[in-house]
Amino acid sequence: MYPYEGMFLVDPVQHGADSDAVEGTVKGLLEKHGAKIQQFETWDERKLAYEIKGHRRGIYLLAHFEMPGDAVDALHADCKLTESILRQMLVRLEDDIPTYLEKSAHYYEKMRSELDVRRTGRREEGQDELGRDEALPIIE
Amino acid sequence: MARERRDKKRDKKKFKRFKQRSCRFTRLGVEFIDWKDVQTLQRLCTGQGKILGRKRSGNSARFQRKVEAAIKRARYMALMPYVGT
Numbered sequence: 001m002y003p004y005e006g007m008f009l010v011d012p013v014q015h016g017a018d019s020d021a022v023e024g025t026v027k028g029l030l031e032k033h034g035a036k037i038q039q040f041e042t043w044d045e046r047k048l049a050y051e052i053k054g055h056r057r058g059i060y061l062l063a064h065f066e067m068p069g070d071a072v073d074a075l076h077a078d079c080k081l082t083e084s085i086l087r088q089m090l091v092r093l094e095d096d097i098p099t100y101l102e103k104s105a106h107y108y109e110k111m112r113s114e115l116d117v118r119r120t121g122r123r124e125e126g127q128d129e130l131g132r133d134e135a136l137p138i139i140e
Numbered sequence: 141m142a143r144e145r146r147d148k149k150r151d152k153k154k155f156k157r158f159k160q161r162s163c164r165f166t167r168l169g170v171e172f173i174d175w176k177d178v179q180t181l182q183r184l185c186t187g188q189g190k191i192l193g194r195k196r197s198g199n200s201a202r203f204q205r206k207v208e209a210a211i212k213r214a215r216y217m218a219l220m221p222y223v224g225t
Contacts, residue, residue: 089213094172107174110168
């Protein structure tokens with residue numbers, strides 16, 4: 001069993017019609033291959049950077065799970081056969097899932113604070129979000 | 141005379157544009173680059189969607205490799221474009 005992160009791009013039309021069915025299909029596929037789902041989330045519908053199978057918009061499902069390594073190929077094959085899944089990405093994680101989620105939270109905290117610094121144009125220690133000078137020009 | 145001054149001005153501009161002290165990821169002390177973090181990855185691409193070089197982005201070799209991998213994953217999932225709009 002290895003920790004994996006899986007992202008599934010699903011058809012927004014089918015998801016809109018019956019979101020539980022589509023999410024159930026994805027979860028069912030994962031469980032079929034012996035995955036233990038630890039976290040599952042649905043992203044908002046968003047515009048795709050390019051057209052995939054005639055779709056300009058899509059919904060992303062993100063799952064963190066543990067699965068035996070030899071099931072990866074079979075899962076990819078099954079995803080390809082499922083019509084509601086447009087594309088999938090499986091990434092093996094280096095850490096176990098709780099550690100990964102922790103690191104991920106840390107990562108986003110850091111990166112977003114970096115963005116704030118860029119936006120306000122200067123860095124000031126000891127100042128929180130409210131103490132920041134909003135009148136500074138936006139650097140972009 | 142005029143040309144000289146213009147060249148100087150341009151050189152100065154160029155220098156300013158490329159100036160960055162250190163790798164932002166090293167400075168922030170992050171361990172990896174999340175390929176789902178489009179907001180960050182977009183800053184490391186040109187408007188056309190090309191990946192910025194190390195000279196331009198100031199990334200360390202270690203993080204430049206991670207950035208490349210992350211952008212390529214994001215492209216596959218249509219989170220980012222292969223080629224500009």
